[in-house]
Amino acid sequence: MSDWKSEALRRIAADPAAIRELFPVVRRRCGAGAAADVRAELLAALPATALAEEVAGLYRYGDPAEKRAVLAALSALPVGDAGLPLVREALRTNDTTLVAAALGPYALARLDPAAYRQAVLKCVFMGIPLAEIGTVRVDGELRGMLRSFADERSAAGRPVPADVVTILAGEA
Amino acid sequence: MRIFDPHVHMSSRTTDDYQAMYDAGVRAVVEPAFWQGQPRTSVGSFVDYFDSLLGWEPFRAAQFGIRHHCTIALNPKEANDPRCADVLEVLPRYLVKDGVVAVGEVGYDSMTPEEDEAFAAQLALAVEFELPVLVHTPHRDKAEGTKRTLDVVRESGIAPELVVVDHLNELTVGMVADSGCWMGFSIYPDTKMDEARMVVLLREHGTARMLVNSAADWGRSDPLKTVKTGRAMLDAGFTADDVDRVLWRNPVEFYGRSGRLELSDVDIDPTAGFQGSSVRRGQG
Numbered sequence: 001m002s003d004w005k006s007e008a009l010r011r012i013a014a015d016p017a018a019i020r021e022l023f024p025v026v027r028r029r030c031g032a033g034a035a036a037d038v039r040a041e042l043l044a045a046l047p048a049t050a051l052a053e054e055v056a057g058l059y060r061y062g063d064p065a066e067k068r069a070v071l072a073a074l075s076a077l078p079v080g081d082a083g084l085p086l087v088r089e090a091l092r093t094n095d096t097t098l099v100a101a102a103l104g105p106y107a108l109a110r111l112d113p114a115a116y117r118q119a120v121l122k123c124v125f126m127g128i129p130l131a132e133i134g135t136v137r138v139d140g141e142l143r144g145m146l147r148s149f150a151d152e153r154s155a156a157g158r159p160v161p162a163d164v165v166t167i168l169a170g171e172a
Numbered sequence: 173m174r175i176f177d178p179h180v181h182m183s184s185r186t187t188d189d190y191q192a193m194y195d196a197g198v199r200a201v202v203e204p205a206f207w208q209g210q211p212r213t214s215v216g217s218f219v220d221y222f223d224s225l226l227g228w229e230p231f232r233a234a235q236f237g238i239r240h241h242c243t244i245a246l247n248p249k250e251a252n253d254p255r256c257a258d259v260l261e262v263l264p265r266y267l268v269k270d271g272v273v274a275v276g277e278v279g280y281d282s283m284t285p286e287e288d289e290a291f292a293a294q295l296a297l298a299v300e301f302e303l304p305v306l307v308h309t310p311h312r313d314k315a316e317g318t319k320r321t322l323d324v325v326r327e328s329g330i331a332p333e334l335v336v337v338d339h340l341n342e343l344t345v346g347m348v349a350d351s352g353c354w355m356g357f358s359i360y361p362d363t364k365m366d367e368a369r370m371v372v373l374l375r376e377h378g379t380a381r382m383l384v385n386s387a388a389d390w391g392r393s394d395p396l397k398t399v400k401t402g403r404a405m406l407d408a409g410f411t412a413d414d415v416d417r418v419l420w421r422n423p424v425e426f427y428g429r430s431g432r433l434e435l436s437d438v439d440i441d442p443t444a445g446f447q448g449s450s451v452r453r454g455q456g
């Protein structure tokens with residue numbers, strides 16, 4: 001198993017395009033439990049010259065597990081703003097696992113404030129617990145948006161998610 | 173009755189279908205890549221479609237307690253459009269995915285030289301990626317098309333037990349049985365094949381290497397035809413074990429040869445309800 005991984009890392013260092021056939025099979029080679037970590041290691045092994053192109057390709061052709069692995073790795077990779085189109089694409093999906101993965105530390109650091117607020121609101125809207133996201137930045141404007149959301153829910157006689165209640169309670 | 177539909181185009185079906193399928197005992201499906209009624213004119217359309225077969229559709233299926241796998245290929249109809257032929261070059265990126273359990277649907281539509289080329293190239297890919305193959309047989313000139321299909325399969329060198337030849341009828345089942353390939357039957361609301369005729373074929377040819385599917389898609393079709401065939405088998409005197417073999421164990425055995433079938437978390441207790449029965453629409 002780890003033999004497979006060391007051989008994969010060696011191949012990627014020698015020929016970055018090798019990651020195209022290695023990245024998708026990680027789960028079958030290393031097991032479901034280790035897959036996310038191993039995929040992060042494979043991405044980290046990409047040389048800087050090939051990084052942006054391969055990361056974009058792995059996302060473009062990836063299944064949801066691969067896409068989540070790319071999104072989760074962005075903050076640890078020296079990609080600059082090159083990962084932002086992937087984050088924006090993931091945020092447009094209706095797959096809760098992709099939306100949650102897109103809103104990690106990379107989005108927190110690099111997404112423009114308006115898009116970031118919309119993304120957090122979308123999570124709440126989709127029923128993704130904010131605890132799954134990790135650190136969430138709530139400024140005055142986002143708090144106002146969450147308050148409107150809570151008001152709309154209450155008016156419809158529907159429950160307001162607990163994490164939104166907590167955020168809004170902190171505002172007083 | 174636990175049911176595995178080995179050929180159904182869920183992308184064209186509604187959430188009501190998913191619910192009805194779950195309620196009837198369907199717990200696993202394979203969605204083959206095929207034509208969508210409206211012709212595609214670029215490789216990008218295929219890439220988005222494959223993405224959906226690997227992502228959005230399994231996500232939708234999971235919310236109804238149904239496990240979704242897919243097969244990937246350039247279908248024979250669109251193999252005739254030179255703007256689509258380059259799809260063959262992106263297939264290797266997809267044929268290694270966890271959710272891909274076969275190459276398909278490949279085969280013939282109008283038996284053109286372009287179809288010959290795409291069919292042979294994709295049989296070679298199946299050998300290279302060690303995957304089973306789902307072969308579509310033409311709706312017109314079916315007997316001749318099936319004969320030619322079996323010749324091409326033989327020439328490719330792929331093991332016949334890794335191949336299912338689909339959409340068979342009384343006139344084509346015999347030659348496929350003799351070839352050692354698996355026999356696929358699509359049960360439709362009209363014409364091609366129905367439950368009663370299927371039962372007769374099962375009586376004549378036995379239950380080994382037999383796959384029964386609904387092939388439900390965007391046309392007039394019925395995603396519960398698997399279940400209805402199971403009931404027709406019971407009414408005709410087949411045992412519950414025979415039904416289980418045809419509607420569950422056979423597809424598991426066939427697609428299991430990919431080594432990628434993931435059914436460990438499937439709840440096969442037909443009495444258990446499933447809670448996630450509304451697809452999240454992202455509209456609160």
Ligand SMILES: [Zn+2]
Nearest residue numbers: 204206277387
């Ligand atoms: Zn089909």
